[in-house]
Amino acid sequence: MxxxxxxxSVTMGQLQKKMDTIAHNMANTNTTGxxxxxxxxxxxxxxxxxxxTVPSMETGRLTPNGxxxxxxxxxxxxxxxxxxxxIQQTDRPLDLAIQNPSHFFQVEVSNNGESEVRYTRDGAFYFSQNPNNPDVLNVVTGQGHQLLGPNGPITVPADHSEVQIDxxxxxxxxxxxxxxxxxxxVELVRVQRPQILEQIGENLFGLPDNLIEQGYVPADILGxxxxxxxxxxxxxxxMSNVDIGKEMSEMLLAQxxxxxxxxxxxxADQMMGLVNSIR
Structure with missing residues (x-):
């Protein structure tokens, strides 16, 4: 060839991946966190x-040979x-905005019957009835994942009239x-190496399965x-940290x-056609 x-052709395939990344960013412009x-x-x-092949012909050459x-x-x-x-003001008691870019919420996610900890910047939380105790309410994400504190999932009394979070x-x-x-x-974690985190959907991050093979332990990533x-x-x-103007500029450059x-x-195809047409 x-x-x-x-x-x-190789470069075009990689440019398409960049376009996919830009499209993903633009699609989440209004996604919280x-x-x-x-x-x-x-x-x-x-x-x-x-x-x-004649070294003497290269005397005085300034550019690399060949x-x-x-x-x-x-x-x-x-x-x-x-x-x-x-930061967008909502005046909703269970909306929380983290004001440090390296801090993340911890939430508990059920995966095939096992509980795993995931991390998110989305601070839109809700109350959900605790199935094991009707007198308390769970604090959960929009997908139903429980918000974690130092002692596990956070719960509040069901007979409250107001919630205050300092x-x-x-x-x-x-x-x-x-x-x-x-x-x-609310217990937050500091992400010290954000590039190691793995996006797993629903605006959540987790540690990769091959963390040890990469030469890390969880303490190297999170604290x-x-x-x-x-x-x-x-x-x-x-709100999202996507700058729609910047993404549009990157998209135009990629295109x-x-x-x-x-x-x-x-x-190249035209040149090959000309060569092949020579008699």
């Missing part, structure tokens, strides 16, 4: 073609960008008789923070690159 065709991803490219292997013929480019990394999103994550409720009672603590280090805002939500490589294939 013509080298230029092969190089262009969503963190965008950014694709970067790196060169594939290249071949050094030394077509000059010709470097590349094999295109590939996605080098799709990095998770954890910059803080804008900036350190301490939860207190005002009961219907007017008394105030503590109801738990539980104390209540005094937490910074929450009740009645507000962190232009794709078009350029497609033109390379077309030009």
């Amino acid at each position: 013509n080298t230029s065709m092969m190089t262009a 969503f963190k965008r991803r950014e694709a970067t490219f790196s060169d594939l292997l290249f071949q050094q073609v030394n077509n000059q 010709i470097r013929v590349g094999a295109g480019a590939k996605i080098g990394q799709t990095s998770l960008r954890t910059e803080q999103g804008s 900036e350190n994550g301490r939860i207190s409720v005002i009961l219907r008789d007017g008394t105030t009672a503590p109801a738990g603590q 539980v923070i104390g209540a005094e280090q937490a910074s929450l805002k009740q009645g507000a939500l962190e 232009r690159s794709y078009q350029f490589n497609a033109r390379s294939i077309s030009t």
Whole structure:
């Protein structure tokens, strides 16, 4: 196959993956707590073609000897960008916005009958009836996953009239008789290596199954923070950190690159046609 065709076709396939990443970011512009991803490219292997067989002819040459013929480019990394999103006031008691970009909520997810801990920045929580105790309510995500504290899933008395959550994550409720009672603590984790986290859907992150093979242990990635280090805002939500203007610019650049490589294939095909038509 013509080298230029092969190089262009390989690069086009990788550009399509970048377009998919951009499309995913744009589709989640209004997703609470969503963190965008950014694709970067790196060169594939290249071949050094030394077509000059007379060394004396290269005297005074300033550029590298020979010709470097590349094999295109590939996605080098799709990095998770954890910059803080804008805070939107909602005045809803169970909406919580994390004000530190490296902190995450912990939620309990049931997977094939086993409970696993997952991590999210989505602070929209709700009350759900506890099936084992009608006198208490579970605090859950929109998908029904329970919010975790230092002692497990957080629950509050069902007969409360108001919920208050301070900036350190301490939860207190005002009961219907007017008394105030503590109801738990939101426990956050600090993500020290966000690029190791794995997106598993529903705006959740988890640790990869091959973490040990990568040379890490969970303590290298996550660290539980104390209540005094937490910074929450009740009645507000962190919005997506996607900049729609930036994503549109990246999409246009990717489309232009794709078009350029497609033109390379077309030009190479025309050249091969001219050669084949020579009699």
